Amino acid sequence: MNQADMTLDLEQHIEVNAPIEEVFDGVVKQFSERSTRPDGEAMPLTLELRPGGRWFRDLGDGTGHLWGNVQVVKQPNLLEISGPLFMSYPAINHVQVRLQDEGGRTRVTLRHRALGMIEPDHRSGVTSGWENYLNNIKRHCE
Numbered sequence: 001m002n003q004a005d006m007t008l009d010l011e012q013h014i015e016v017n018a019p020i021e022e023v024f025d026g027v028v029k030q031f032s033e034r035s036t037r038p039d040g041e042a043m044p045l046t047l048e049l050r051p052g053g054r055w056f057r058d059l060g061d062g063t064g065h066l067w068g069n070v071q072v073v074k075q076p077n078l079l080e081i082s083g084p085l086f087m088s089y090p091a092i093n094h095v096q097v098r099l100q101d102e103g104g105r106t107r108v109t110l111r112h113r114a115l116g117m118i119e120p121d122h123r124s125g126v127t128s129g130w131e132n133y134l135n136n137i138k139r140h141c142e
Contacts, residue, residue, distance in 0.1 A: 012111075012127075016107075020076045020099050020100075020101040037129075044057075051071070053069065065086075066083065077098065090117050091114055
């Protein structure tokens with residue numbers, strides 16, 4: 001495995017016609033109760049919005065998946081999460097969502113970086129997965 005196969009660096013942007021505070025709330029909801037797979041199937045997660053808080057999927061009866069931990073919260077401008085995300089193998093991910101007020105509109109920049117033994121289907125799926133998240137934020141906020 002070469003270095004290019006073991007890294008991922010994806011950045012996506014979206015413009016939302018809504019105030020930054022509303023968009024930040026939309027980001028939090030998308031990362032929790034509104035979370036869906038790219039096929040539209042609901043996949044609710046829990047996001048404990050505080051440094052060190054968990055981002056996880058609770059399947060009940062003590063089962064589930066830890067996706068990551070909140071690294072940074074600076075409302076309404078920044079949310080960072082690090083952890084395995086959907087990768088159940090040797091990998092670490094860092095997701096940064098940065099919001100910028102543009103006079104009543106909000107620019108959302110999502111950057112996902114990863115290092116590890118990244119499987120090809122995950123590498124190809126992250127673009128559409130995050131695009132789905134961003135489009136849902138836009139749809140709910142506008």
